[in-house]
Every structure is written in C-alpha cells, then in structure tokens.
Amino acid sequence: MCSTCGCGNTEELLIDGKTAIAKDHHHEEFQSKVVSLEKDILSKNDHQAHHNREHFDSHGLISFNLVSSPGSGKTTILEKTLQELGRENNCYVIEGDQQTDLDAERIKATGTSVVQINTGKACHLDAEMIHKAFHRFEKIDPGFLFIENVGNLVCPALFDLGEHSRVVIMSVTEGEDKPLKYPDMFSSADVCLINKIDLLPYLKFDMDIAMRNVLRTNSKMKFFEVSAESGEGLDNWIASLKDKISEPIT
Numbered sequence: 474m475c476s477t478c479g480c481g482n483t484e485e486l487l488i489d490g491k492t493a494i495a496k497d498h499h500h501e502e503f504q505s506k507v508v509s510l511e512k513d514i515l516s517k518n519d520h521q522a523h524h525n526r527e528h529f530d531s532h533g534l535i536s537f538n539l540v541s542s543p544g545s546g547k548t549t550i551l552e553k554t555l556q557e558l559g560r561e562n563n564c565y566v567i568e569g570d571q572q573t574d575l576d577a578e579r580i581k582a583t584g585t586s587v588v589q590i591n592t593g594k595a596c597h598l599d600a601e602m603i604h605k606a607f608h609r610f611e612k613i614d615p616g617f618l619f620i621e622n623v624g625n626l627v628c629p630a631l632f633d634l635g636e637h638s639r640v641v642i643m644s645v646t647e648g649e650d651k652p653l654k655y656p657d658m659f660s661s662a663d664v665c666l667i668n669k670i671d672l673l674p675y676l677k678f679d680m681d682i683a684m685r686n687v688l689r690t691n692s693k694m695k696f697f698e699v700s701a702e703s704g705e706g707l708d709n710w711i712a713s714l715k716d717k718i719s720e721p722i723t
C-alpha cells in the first residue's frame with residue numbers, strides 16, 4: 474500500500490467478471506474517512522503545485538512531468554533529448570525514484586544539472602517534494618525543467634507537480650491496452666511518446682489500436698512515435714520542445 478496517498482485502501486473484488494464492493498457499515502465509514510483524507514492531501518498538493526508553476530514561470534522555465542510504467546524509457550529518452558537540446562538551451566532535471574540515484578548519475582553524465590528525490594515507500598512525486606528539490610539547484614537560468622516521475626501508471630496521475638506539460642510514455646512492449654486499463658494517466662497528459670518502435674518488427678503491437686485507445690481517454694493527445702535506442706522520431710519531439718521556447722507559457 475502507498476503510505477502517502479493510501480491508494481491500497483479501495484477494495485473492489487471481481488467475481489465472475491462483475492465488480493463487487495464490500496458494503497458493511499465499517500467499510501463505508503472507513504471509505505468516507507479515506508475520501509476526505511485524500512481530498513485534503515490533493516487540495517494541499519494543488520495549492521503547492523500552483524505555487525511551483527508561478528515559481529517556474531518567474532525563472533523562465535518550461536516544465537515537463539514525465540510519467541510511465543517502470544522501464545518504458547523515460548531516462549533513456551531524457552538522455553537523448555538533453556544531448557541535443559542541452560547544446561543551446563539551459564536544461565534542469567529532477568529525478569524521482571523510490572530508491573537509488575542511478576538515474577541521476579545517467580543524467581549527470583550528459584552534463585545536465587540534476588537533483589535526485591528518493592520517495593522511499595511513496596509511489597509518486599508530489600508538489601512539496603518538487604518545491605524542496607527545486608531549491609537545491611545552485612543557479613537557474615531560463616530554459617527547460619524535466620521531472621522524471623516514479624515509474625507507476627496509477628498514483629502520479631493524481632498529483633500536479635506544477636508542470637506546464639505532462640508527457641506520458643508508453644512503450645510498444647507494454648501492449649495496446651494500457652491506456653484503457655490506466656485511463657487517468659492518459660487523460661491527465663497532453664503529450665504521448667510511444668517508445669521502442671525499433672522493436673515493432675518483433676512484436677504484435679498494433680500502433681493504430683494503441684493510438685485509438687489513447688484517444689478514447691484523451692481526444693486531444695499529441696503523439697510522437699520514437700525510439701530512444703535508434704533515435705528515430707526524436708527529432709520531431711525535440712523540435713516540439715524548441716518550439717515551446719518561442720511560445721508564451723500558458
């Protein structure tokens with residue numbers, strides 16, 4: 474169970490394909506306490522996220538929250554993106570993982586300023602963690618801030634970090650059905666990178682079905698088909714980032 478958002482508290486049983494929820498008195502009382510606690514946590518988070526966004530704006534930073542299941546390629550995409558984007562732009566990265574600074578080390582190797590957050594038992598980053606991490610950068614100039622969230626398609630959907638854009642990454646090895654199974658993550662994002670397209674010849678993955686499934690949760694989603702391994706498609710993604718520098722921050 475997640476120690477922060479209490480996400481393990483909802484009990485739904487699937488019996489013969491139908492959802493059955495235990496309805497005894499104690500359960501309902503417990504559920505209403507959980508709901509009010511969650512509302513409290515989320516409204517505090519939204520308040521802090523609003524503050525973070527103002528802070529990023531005042532520093533001239535465009536911020537991205539990268540979310541995905543573990544292993545979809547968030548760090549590899551970031552490494553490749555920073556190698557190109559970092560040539561002419563200031564880039565900053567906040568790394569989120571339950572344990573280790575392995576990803577921060579990978580980002581540091583690209584020459585980018587990076588701060589690692591270890592969330593311990595928690596399965597997502599929240600706005601307060603980002604606020605504290607942001608103050609650990611020695612110097613901030615206008616440019617790009619990338620936040621790599623904890624690998625998890627569930628809880629990070631609930632927590633606004635103050636980002637300007639939420640980027641969900643799904644890789645072709647995960648199957649086309651993930652947007653249907655984890656709709657909150659896809660409906661809360663505005664950009665979807667479909668990664669590992671170099672592996673398509675070896676898989677049954679159907680790109681049209683995958684995109685249709687994403688669009689069912691979010692009809693406005695903007696797609697990039699990429700391979701962080703071969704570099705295919707990354708130029709379009711990076712060009713879209715460069716375009717943002719000339720757009721007013723919304």
Ligand SMILES: Nc1nc2c(ncn2[C@@H]2O[C@H](COP(=O)(O)OP(=O)(O)O)[C@@H](O)[C@H]2O)c(=O)[nH]1
Nearest residue numbers: 543544545546547548549668669670700701702
């Ligand atoms: N074939 C292939 N492997 C990839 C690609 N992107 C990432 N990987 C591999 O997938 C694994 C997980 O990548 P990583 O970036 O650490 O994922 P994260 O957990 O989302 O940060 C690593 O072994 C990467 O080398 C890709 O485009 N194609």
Ligand SMILES: [Mg+2]
Nearest residue numbers: 547548576621
């Ligand atoms: Mg990673």
